[in-house]
Amino acid sequence: MSEIVKKFMYLNRKAPYGTIYAWEALEVVLIGAAFDQDVCVMFMDDGVYQLTKGQDPKGIGMKNFSPTFRTLGDYEVKRIFVDRASLEARGLTQDDLVEIAFEDFETEEEIDNIVEVVDSERVSELMNDSDVVFSF
Amino acid sequence: MADTIDVEGKQLAVDEEGYLADLNDWVPEVATVMSKQDNLELTPEHWDIINFLREYYEEYQIAPAVRVLTKAVGKKLGKEKGNSKYLYSLFPYGPAKQACRFAGLPKPTGCV
Numbered sequence: 730m731s732e733i734v735k736k737f738m739y740l741n742r743k744a745p746y747g748t749i750y751a752w753e754a755l756e757v758v759l760i761g762a763a764f765d766q767d768v769c770v771m772f773m774d775d776g777v778y779q780l781t782k783g784q785d786p787k788g789i790g791m792k793n794f795s796p797t798f799r800t801l802g803d804y805e806v807k808r809i810f811v812d813r814a815s816l817e818a819r820g821l822t823q824d825d826l827v828e829i830a831f832e833d834f835e836t837e838e839e840i841d842n843i844v845e846v847v848d849s850e851r852v853s854e855l856m857n858d859s860d861v862v863f864s865f
Numbered sequence: 866m867a868d869t870i871d872v873e874g875k876q877l878a879v880d881e882e883g884y885l886a887d888l889n890d891w892v893p894e895v896a897t898v899m900s901k902q903d904n905l906e907l908t909p910e911h912w913d914i915i916n917f918l919r920e921y922y923e924e925y926q927i928a929p930a931v932r933v934l935t936k937a938v939g940k941k942l943g944k945e946k947g948n949s950k951y952l953y954s955l956f957p958y959g960p961a962k963q964a965c966r967f968a969g970l971p972k973p974t975g976c977v
Contacts, residue, residue, distance in 0.1 A: 796926050799925060
């Protein structure tokens with residue numbers, strides 16, 4: 730395992746269905762989590778719909794993969810951000826989004842919900858802070 | 866690997882690695898038949914893991930990577946079971962890969 734830890738940001742900007750980007754991005758995050766890097770996931774623009782509750786894509790013949798986001802904590806992704814402006818522009822609030830719990834089995838650290846809604850200023854700060862940004 | 870397996874006289878489709886093509890085809894006998902192909906005798910301890918994986922999939926819609934499986938098993942079934950040594954002793958071909966196959970799930974995401 731490499732000693733160098735980089736800060737990765739996965740930036741999700743697309744609606745969950747209609748294109749394969751959202752699902753593929755989630756798979757990349759889950760696979761990448763095996764490499765012990767410092768990872769955060771950011772949702773903005775239509776990407777905020779990926780985290781909304783009560784998705785039912787049966788009518789379009791797609792698998793509902795929104796429950797899978799709740800495993801991110803198990804995969805040791807601890808930082809998940811949502812752009813407030815994108816939420817507001819779509820008439821959504823944090824109450825419309827799923828909650829993702831985090832638990833560190835060794836240290837027994839527990840966080841009920843790691844989804845954090847942040848202002849645009851903080852979004853740019855986080856982006857600047859990242860070594861690598863993967864945009865989907 | 867054959868493209869179908871015979872379970873109670875029914876031919877069920879599997880992919881090139883032996884995973885069930887259709888999750889809904891699964892019945893407990895699938896695990897029994899697959900384990901015989903792997904020369905493995907299923908014990909209640911094996912079933913604990915297989916059932917656990919099916920529940921995990923039901924809830925999260927993915928098969929967990931082995932790291933995550935280990936952690937989650939430890940949480941659910943007790944710390945003494947949440948380690949890869951124990952899981953490999955049950956499933957010598959890899960706890961996530963082999964147990965997921967028995968459980969009728971797709972190959973785990975993040976299994977490298």
